[in-house]
Amino acid sequence: AQSVAQPEDQVNVAEGNPLTVKCTYSVSGNPYLFWYVQYPNRGLQFLLKYITGDNLVKGSYGFEAEFNKSQTSFHLKKPSALVSDSALYFCAVRAPNGGATNKLIFGTGTLLAVQP
């Protein structure tokens, strides 16, 4: 069965410092991987995804993520954090042969807190 793990409930970082939000996955075959961000009391906003090709994926708001097949990871990164990046971040995976359901499996989320 496919699954996603976000090992940190919360990540604290000072503004201007680089940030990393970790995600590991378990799926048969080559995965499709996604990152979403959720601000308080709002829906999820799509940040970026890995389907195939270059392992480094660039997305919205200066975020990027690196797909590492050997470590089954897809960590989210940003070179310089902003206070406005403070939010809840979700990693999600879909198996390549997920059939017609197209279902995403979500991690439990990581709260990013950026201190000024």
Place this chain on the structure above:
Amino acid sequence: DGGITQSPKYLFRKEGQNVTLSCEQNLNHDAMYWYRQDPGQGLRLIYYSQIVNDFQKGDIAEGYSVSREKKESFPLTVTSAQKNPTAFYLCASTLTPGGGISGNTIYFGEGSWLTVV
């Protein structure tokens, strides 16, 4: 503007009452989904629909019902059989859900809060 509209934003349910959450999309997406979000548990799939007049149960369908009479609409009814309905509910949609197109992005509405009073 194109997007997914959920209403109402806040809804209160009395014990034994059924309530319906609305979800409308003008993105011409084929598939629509309902997720439930509880703190510390991530998102769990309630129901999904790939085409009009067809839908399937997700992981936590008990106590919920849906309909898909129109492509753009996928309302969720929380019935009295759902014993713990207080949660944040998210509607989502995506283009063609068929196999081999699993890289399509799922887009979300702004969510609806349901509270039992």
